[in-house]
Amino acid sequence: MASSRRLLPCEPILPTADAIAPYLRLIDKARMYSNQGPLVRLLQQRMATLLSLPADTLVAASSGTAALTAAILAHAGEASTERPLALCPAYTFVATATAARHCGYEPYLADVSAQTWTLDPDQVTRHPMLARIGVVIPVSAYGRPLDVAAWSRFQQETSIPVVIDAAAAIEALATGTMRPEPNVPLALSFHATKAFGCGEGGCIVWSDPALAADARQATNFGFGDSRNSTAASLNGKMSEYHAAVALAELDGWAAKRAAFARAAQAYRAAAAREGLPADTLMAHPDVASAYILHRRRDARSAERLRVALDAANIEARLWYGHGLHRHDHLLNAPRDALPETERLAGAMLGLPMGCGLGAADIARVVAVLAANREEIAPETETLVRELSVQG
């Protein structure tokens, strides 16, 4: 039966108290609560195995943002007067810029590629500000797989460190559609809204163990083997309690992914029943399991649909807002012209998704899409786009 309850853009389900309890009892026994305790070490091992990584190349962190901050500090260091800028895509979650600012960089916002929805290494190679850029932070947008090897080459050619915000990309790494490179650190998020969650948490993947040790040090006050702080750092450590949740999440992850896959399949089936074009929805494996994306012609059309969904008690979300440059705190950030970001940001709606979402609820969402089709012919659409580029 279709319910009339409000459907939210993200309806996470994390491990139950019963699933976490055995790990909590281990904490009672070991009486280690943080600082690379046994549960964090076990999580790092199991997660490395899951992602086919060498030993000691995965560092747990207190959040995705903490992981990204530590990776920037370990790889690029703090901003310098010669290179004060961090090159960020304008289309991303705000945490990308937050992390750069924590390391002393001024985010410089560049436009994204229409294909990858993030920075393009060839474009960035020719960027006029290159001599002022201390770190480049490409984003795996919505967990889409990224060509890490191309960024590794960019880094080798320009000597500018690259740190990848792979917050939502755990599945791309687990399935091998995205492969890490030993000289480029990746930061992942285990936030409740991601496909793998423990409430708040994250990790750094850096497939060279010596460099991963630097990242670990950056999450722990710059301490290595002693209590002498030897490098730029933060407190970004994961606690044993969060590791307990993450281990329980790992135990149930195959089942969770299967449930996500069923929900994505139900979306596709409902869209087909309503006669919507096959490309109406973007779902796993094109994006992370936690997202169902529906791109409208433009921001105005997206807003009309958002209002129609809202009237049907369904909430849709622009996951990355209207672009970084539209956040009050980043209004003055230096930036390029951002035509592709402008095209994408307002038009890309996140529809309700969750591993517990039933077919009836999904049919409710798709019925509203079907009732609000975009009628404009593709030829007209091309013409409108050309005119708006000229104007």
Ligand SMILES: *Cc1c(COP(=O)(O)O)cnc(C)c1O
């Ligand atoms: C979720 C996310 C983050 C932040 O991760 P937290 O764990 O919430 O700190 C950063 N960047 C992107 C692209 C994200 O999707």
